[in-house]
Amino acid sequence: xxxxxxxxxxxxxxxxxxxxxxxxxxxxxxxxxxxxxxxxxxxxxxxxxxxxxxxxxxxxxxxxxxxxxxxxxxxxxxxxxxxxxxxxxxxxxxxxxxxxxxxxxxxxxxxxxxxxxxxxxxxxxxxxxxxxxxxxxxxxxxxxxxxxxxxxxxxxxxxxxxxxxxxxxxxxxxxxxxxxxxxxxxxxxxxxxxxxxxxxxxxxxxxxxxxxxxxxxxxxxxxxxxxxxxxxxxxxxxxxxxxxxxxxxxxxxxxxxxxxxxxxxxxxxxxxxxxxxxxxxxxxxxxxxxxxxxxxxxxxxxxxxxxxxxxxxxxxxxxxxxxxxxxx
Amino acid sequence: xxxxxxxxxxxxxxxxxxxxxxxxxxxxxxxxxxxxxxxxxxxxxxxxxxxxxxxxxxxxxxxxxxxxxxxxxxxxxxxxxxxxxxxxxxxxxxxxxxxxxxxxxxxxxxxxxxxxxxxxxxxxxxxxxxxxxxxxxxxxxxxxxxxxxxxxxxxxxxxxxxxxxxxxxxxxxxxxxxxxxxxxxxxxxxxxxxxxxxxxxxxxxxxxxxxxxxxxxxxxxxxxxxxxxxxxxxxxxxxxxxxxxxxxxxxxxxxxxxxxxxxxxxxxxxxxxxxxxxxxxxxxxxxxxxxxxxxxxxxxxxxxxxxxxxxxxxxxxxxxxxxxxxxxxxxxxxxxxxxxxxxxxxxxxxxxxxxxxxxxxxxxxxxxxxxxxxxxxxxxxxxxxxxxxxxxxxxxxxxxxxxxxxxxxxxxxxxxxxxxxxxxxxxxxxxxxxxxxxxxxxxxxxxxxxxxxxxxxxxxxxxxxxxxxxxxxxxxxxxxxxxxxxxxxxxxxxxxxxxxxxxxxxxxxxxxxxxxxxxxxxxxxxxxxxxxxxxxxxxx
Numbered sequence: 105x106x107x108x109x110x111x112x113x114x115x116x117x118x119x120x121x122x123x124x125x126x127x128x129x130x131x132x133x134x135x136x137x138x139x140x141x142x143x144x145x146x147x148x149x150x151x152x153x154x155x156x157x158x159x160x161x162x163x164x165x166x167x168x169x170x171x172x173x174x175x176x177x178x179x180x181x182x183x184x185x186x187x188x189x190x191x192x193x194x195x196x197x198x199x200x201x202x203x204x205x206x207x208x209x210x211x212x213x214x215x216x217x218x219x220x221x222x223x224x225x226x227x228x229x230x231x232x233x234x235x236x237x238x239x240x241x242x243x244x245x246x247x248x249x250x251x252x253x254x255x256x257x258x259x260x261x262x263x264x265x266x267x268x269x270x271x272x273x274x275x276x277x278x279x280x281x282x283x284x285x286x287x288x289x290x291x292x293x294x295x296x297x298x299x300x301x302x303x304x305x306x307x308x309x310x311x312x313x314x315x316x317x318x319x320x321x322x323x324x325x326x327x328x329x330x331x332x333x334x335x336x337x338x339x340x341x342x343x344x345x346x347x348x349x350x351x352x353x354x355x356x357x358x359x360x361x362x363x364x365x366x367x368x369x370x371x372x373x374x375x376x377x378x379x380x381x382x383x384x385x386x387x388x389x390x391x392x393x394x395x396x397x398x399x400x401x402x403x404x405x406x407x408x409x410x411x412x413x414x415x416x417x418x419x420x421x422x423x424x425x426x427x428x429x430x431x432x
Numbered sequence: 433x434x435x436x437x438x439x440x441x442x443x444x445x446x447x448x449x450x451x452x453x454x455x456x457x458x459x460x461x462x463x464x465x466x467x468x469x470x471x472x473x474x475x476x477x478x479x480x481x482x483x484x485x486x487x488x489x490x491x492x493x494x495x496x497x498x499x500x501x502x503x504x505x506x507x508x509x510x511x512x513x514x515x516x517x518x519x520x521x522x523x524x525x526x527x528x529x530x531x532x533x534x535x536x537x538x539x540x541x542x543x544x545x546x547x548x549x550x551x552x553x554x555x556x557x558x559x560x561x562x563x564x565x566x567x568x569x570x571x572x573x574x575x576x577x578x579x580x581x582x583x584x585x586x587x588x589x590x591x592x593x594x595x596x597x598x599x600x601x602x603x604x605x606x607x608x609x610x611x612x613x614x615x616x617x618x619x620x621x622x623x624x625x626x627x628x629x630x631x632x633x634x635x636x637x638x639x640x641x642x643x644x645x646x647x648x649x650x651x652x653x654x655x656x657x658x659x660x661x662x663x664x665x666x667x668x669x670x671x672x673x674x675x676x677x678x679x680x681x682x683x684x685x686x687x688x689x690x691x692x693x694x695x696x697x698x699x700x701x702x703x704x705x706x707x708x709x710x711x712x713x714x715x716x717x718x719x720x721x722x723x724x725x726x727x728x729x730x731x732x733x734x735x736x737x738x739x740x741x742x743x744x745x746x747x748x749x750x751x752x753x754x755x756x757x758x759x760x761x762x763x764x765x766x767x768x769x770x771x772x773x774x775x776x777x778x779x780x781x782x783x784x785x786x787x788x789x790x791x792x793x794x795x796x797x798x799x800x801x802x803x804x805x806x807x808x809x810x811x812x813x814x815x816x817x818x819x820x821x822x823x824x825x826x827x828x829x830x831x832x833x834x835x836x837x838x839x840x841x842x843x844x845x846x847x848x849x850x851x852x853x854x855x856x857x858x859x860x861x862x863x864x865x866x867x868x869x870x871x872x873x874x875x876x877x878x879x880x881x882x883x884x885x886x887x888x889x890x891x892x893x894x895x896x897x898x899x900x901x902x903x904x905x906x907x908x909x910x911x912x913x914x915x916x917x918x919x920x921x922x923x924x925x926x927x928x929x930x931x932x933x934x935x936x937x938x939x940x941x942x943x944x945x946x947x948x949x950x951x952x953x954x955x956x957x958x959x960x961x962x963x964x965x966x967x968x969x970x971x972x
Contacts (some may be wrong), residue, residue, distance in 0.1 A: 115885070167801050204802070219792035220627065221523075241483070241625050241799030251488055251794035253926070254612045262926035270920050277911065311861050314923050316933045316940070318868065321919035325912035329879070332908050361880040367824060367878070368871035371817035375867050378816055380809030382480070382860055390868070431838065 113202040120355040124402055125410055135292060142299015150302050155309025155385070156245050158259070160211035160252035162222030162243045165194075166230070168203045169204050177205060177234055184229020186222075187213075194381045204381070216248040231327035265315050270324055276400045278331060281412050287329045289405040293323045293396045300392045301385075308351065312385040319393030322368070326361065327401040333357050334409070346413050350406050365398040437962060440955045448842060451849025474852040478859035478933050479809050483800035484622035485630050486929065489589075490795045491615045495788035498531040502689040505534055505667075507555065510537075511599065517543040520686060523666040528687070533799040534559075534579060537568035544569075583711050586615050588787045593619060593634055616793065623799045632776075634790075640697075641690035642779060644727070645752060647739045649675060671742070673749020676766075682748055685775045686742050691727050696720030699779030702774040703764070710774040711766040714781065723763025729758035754824030810863035817867050818844075821874050829881055831971035835956045836877040839948040843873050846944035847937065853902070856940070859933030869941025872916065878950035879905040884972055894970040898957050902950065913942050 146152050157164040174193050181189055190208045195201045213222030222364055223244055224246060230239070246254070267287070274283035331351040341349065372394055376387035398406075459470035479486055501524060504821055520539045524531065539547045551561050551571055558577035563572050573581075586609050594607040604623055610618035650656040656670045657663075664670060664685075667760045672683045696769065699715040716724055731739035732755045743751040743765055751766060769777070798806075821840065825833035849856060856951070871888050884901030892900065917939050924935035 119830055146503050165802060167799065169806075207436055216791045216793055219795065220631065223627065223795075240801045242797075243625075243799050243802045244627060245796040246792075246795040248793045250490070250613065252560065258612065258926045258928075262922050265926070266919055270915065270924060273915060273918065284587075310928060310931055311934075313935055314861065314927060314934055317919055317923055318916070320873070321916040324915050327913070328911050329908055332911065336904075356886070357882075359885075360878055363828070363882070364875040364878045367821050367874050368568060368868075370820045370824070371867050371871035374817035374820060375813045375864055378809060378813040379867075380813075380860075383810075386861060386864060 105114060108196035111287055111352050116359060120210060120358045122351075122355060122358075124351050124354045125407055126360065128403070128407040130233075131399075131407070135296070135400075135404065137298050138293065139299065142302055144297060145218055145302040146318070150305045152302055153307045153388075155246050155307040155312070156208065158252055158256045158308070160249050162209040162213050162246045164223060164226055165208065165209045165243040166205050167240045167242070168237050171201070171203055172205050174205065176236055177207075177230070178232035181194050181207070181226065181229045183233045184225065186225050186229050189226070202381075211249065216250055219248055222246065233245075237303055241361060249408055253291055255310055261308060262313065262317060266320060270320070276323075278335070281409065285405045285408040285412070286331070288408055289327055289400040290320050290323050293393060293400050294320060294403050296396050297389055297392050301389070304388075306385055306388060309385055311383070312389050315386045317392065319390060319397055322394060322402055323397030326365070326398055327405045329361065330354060330357055330401050331375070331409075345363065346410055353361070354376050354402055361398060365394060369394050433920070437955065437959055441959065444842070444952055448583070448845055451846045451853075453850030455852035457846075457852075459900070468692065474485055475856045476855050477807075478857045478862065479620060479622060479796075479803075479927060480798050480930050481803050481810075481858065481861045482622060483625045483798050483803040484620065485621040485624055486794075486796040487621075487627075487630065488610055488612075488795075489616060489617045489619065489634075489790045490793050491586050491589050492789040492791070493582040493585050494531055496581055497573065499693065499787070500581060501531055501534055501573065504556070504559075504587055506689055508534065508536065508551070509551050511553075511555065512547060515543075515546050517547050517550075520547070525666060525783065526811070527666065530572075532573035533570060534570055534572075535564070537564075537569050537571065539567075554943035554950065562922075573718060581613055584616060590617055592616070592787070597621065597633055613793075617790075623800075624801045627795050627797050631792075640694050640777070640884055641688040641744045642692040642724075643671075643688075643690050643742050643744055644731070646685045646687055648686075649682035649752070650684070651682060653683050656685055660685065671743070671744060671747060671749055673744070675749070675752040684742055686744070686749075686753065688742075691741065692716065692720060692724055694781070697781045698723075698761075698936055700778045702771070702778045705764060705766045709763050709766065710769050710771045712778055712781070713764050713957075714762065716761040718761065719969050725760050728755050731755050734759050768832050771950060783831050798868040802843075806860045807863075810860055814863060814867050818870055821870055823878070825874065830879055830937065831960070832884075832957075835876060835953055836881070838956060839877060839953050840870065840874060842949045843941065843944045844870070846948065847941045850940040850944065851937070856928075856936050857933050858937065859930040861930045862933035862937040865934045866941060868938060869945065872912075873949060875912070876905070876909045876945060877953060879908060880949070881972060884970075886971065888972070893967060894964070895961055895966075897970070898954075898961065902954055906950065909946070913946055915941055 170195065176193055177191055178189075179192075186209070188210050192206045192208075193207060194203060196202045207226055209222040209226070215223075222247060227242075237272050252371060267290075270290070271283055274286055282364060297319065298308070301312070326380055333356055334350055337349050337356075338346075344352075369391070372387060372390040375383065376391050380389050455474050456467070456470045457474050460466045462892075470680050485845070505522050505524065505761075512518075512520060512522070517539060520536055522534060526533070526535065527537045536547065538552070547569060548561070550556075551559070551569060558569060559571035559573055562572070589605045590609065594605060597603055597605045597619075603624060606618065606620040608618055611618040619630070619634070621630060647659065648656065650659060650670075653670055660668075667688050668685050669688050670683050670685050672681055674681055696716050696719075697714055698717045703709060703713045705711040705794050711928065729735065731737055734757075737756070740752055740754045742749050748767075818840070822837045824957050825836045825840075829834070829836065844866070847866065850856070880901050884897045884907050887897035887900045888894070920935040920938045920942075924932050924939075928933060964970075
């Protein structure tokens with residue numbers, strides 16, 4: 105009637121007894137620093153950098169046959185009369201430099217009436233004045249003002265509906281306070297992730313929004329796992345304080361949380377390092393989001409639950425956070 | 433072995449085979465090349481992976497409304513004179529801002545009621561009749577009629593664009609109305625990645641019309657304006673162009689309503705004129721032919737009112753010709769055309785000109801080399817991610833790790849099989865979705881295994897621990913999967929192509945995971961436990 109031979113097992117956090125809620129002020133300051141840094145950057149420094157699909161304009165990715173000389177490219181574009189362009193040589197996060205250069209032009213070059221002007225001017229300039237090597241068929245993204253507004257609108261709708269959907273689902277499965285705590289955690293995650301984009305001056309495109317919505321789902325998942333355990337423990341023990349129950353629940357799920365997030369983090373890191381330039385923003389959002397999402401379930405959602413309970417106690421309403429019965 | 437277990441295992445193997453078939457079909461061999469080929473045949477790649485163009489166009493529906501009211505202006509004049517009303521002027525007072533309104537003024541008082549009867553008749557049921565303060569009559573197209581016309585115009589434009597692309601080769605384009613805004617069309621062309629080529633093929637505003645010349649030629653637009661006394665009458669317009677090949681550009685004042693327009697051409701073939709220059713031999717539809725005959729016989733050189741016609745292409749005069757004699761329904765258009773222009777023009781006339789002008793809102797093109805690069809990078813990332821997970825599970829959970837890894841493999845097979853069977857499109861974010869599925873999928877296994885370890889620590893037997901582990905973890909697994917699938921559904925509804933691809937693979941992956949992480953893992957555990965003696969240790 106034995107379990108598993110203990111010696112040969114690899115097991116982290118077997119009997120963790122960390123006082124999570126006791127450290128909540130450390131967590132709060134940590135979160136505050138990053139949130140405020142992000143917000144300040146969004147307001148005063150880089151703003152919220154938008155990708156071409158939101159701000160409009162022309163973006164061309166040119167695959168050169170040989171490693172390109174970016175200075176020569178700039179000179180060629182200037183000679184060709186192209187104005188207000190930015191060039192960027194694509195390199196992977198592992199440091200390798202590729203042969204691809206991204207040339208961007210602002211909104212004014214892609215009006216609905218003269219949609220193609222930017223692209224043709226760039227291609228003509230390169231053909232006439234850049235002689236270091238030839239290039240293959242470029243990739244192009246040209247977004248006029250009408251389309252830019254539409255896509256932005258779509259992104260807003262998607263985000264709005266997602267959050268509403270989450271809240272409704274949580275309200276259905278848990279008490280309202282659980283839902284609110286989870287949504288606050290999610291909001292915190294989104295703020296820090298967008299702040300990270302602002303601080304590192306990376307563009308937010310439609311795929312990045314998709315990544316952010318995904319990480320909202322992921323953070324919600326993580327929070328739900330902890331809440332499920334809290335609810336289970338609450339129904340089992342009536343005499344422990346809420347703080348103790350929450351601490352115990354987090355410690356019990358710690359193993360699963362770290363390993364699971366760790367594995368997801370591994371896969372997303374693999375995407376970030378090897379997935380290529382097109383997915384760069386997407387994978388960055390996921391890398392940041394998964395770390396922060398895991399952190400927020402422990403550091404934001406759980407303390408909020410306890411704080412709310414304490415606040416209600418201080419106003420004289422004592423209740424033991426009756427959780428809705430879980431469907432079996 | 434438990435008979436139930438045998439059945440379950442057989443079921444799982446059968447599923448494995450069926451879904452393998454979904455994305456591989458029956459490959460011709462087992463070499464990497466033939467497997468890759470089988471994969472390529474069955475999985476539908478998105479434009480961002482195989483290269484291609486995605487265009488969003490807006491149709492200028494106002495043009496179609498203009499054309500409709502232009503021809504109605506003529507019809508009104510004819511109908512009114514049939515009803516005995518003469519001396520009136522029928523014009524569109526503001527053709528640019530209000531192309532849907534026609535004003536009839538100067539009707540002699542005695543004939544007003546006759547005019548009203550005509551205008552309220554069945555021919556003009558699309559219009560609302562009203563009286564202006566100054567006594568003139570106004571008819572304006574009903575909103576419902578305009579909406580109808582808009583929908584029909586967009587549908588016709590879709591068809592025309594499709595026909596043109598079809599005429600030029602086997603491109604398998606997608607051309608359909610696009611939901612995000614008013615009167616927008618989506619064109620997707622796999623395999624073609626040069627936007628200029630596509631725009632050439634579509635030929636945005638090729639409108640060929642024949643107009644009656646009122647006066648001209650003038651040196652400049654201003655000279656024309658002066659000759660007209662300062663303002664252009666509402667039924668005329670000045671247009672610049674050349675009278676014949678090689679002459680300088682001048683301005684003519686033309687009748688606004690065309691005698692022949694794009695839709696009136698039944699056929700148009702490139703040929704050469706007497707001097708060997710490229711020209712177009714055209715044939716009109718019967719109705720248009722009659723109208724053209726009437727016009728050319730009234731205004732031919734030898735008639736009482738000789739006149740000339742201007743051939744206008746894309747709002748530029750290409751040729752001005754005196755009308756030698758009455759022309760029925762076929763003739764030739766000469767002008768300063770090159771062979772390429774004549775070929776293209778012929779094609780456009782044959783497939784019908786676009787009923788309205790279009791402008792481009794959004795262009796995305798992916799070159800084939802960049803697309804292939806994306807595939808390569810995506811696959812490398814997926815394989816690396818998977819290896820990392822597989823190795824970790826083996827090290828941390830030992831034999832149970834094998835369990836999880838098998839479930840993971842089956843998960844991928846089912847996911848790819850789903851994609852193959854439904855013909856869903858795999859995009860680059862879709863590959864990211866596969867990678868995310870690997871990570872989130874293994875989360876279910878971790879939940880279950882951690883719970884099993886906890887139960888074992890609490891002293892339960894292996895069999896009971898396994899049962900408890902699966903039982904407790906099930907709810908949480910469902911919760912987490914449902915929330916992510918809801919997220920993915922919203923992304924599918926509001927996202928564009930590549931994002932939709934991500935939502936699809938994520939959803940399929942998670943659904944497959946619900947099956948593999950629970951049912952398949954459980955079966956494997958049961959099989960392992962069945963082999964052990966009661967109370968033996970479980971390797972987890």
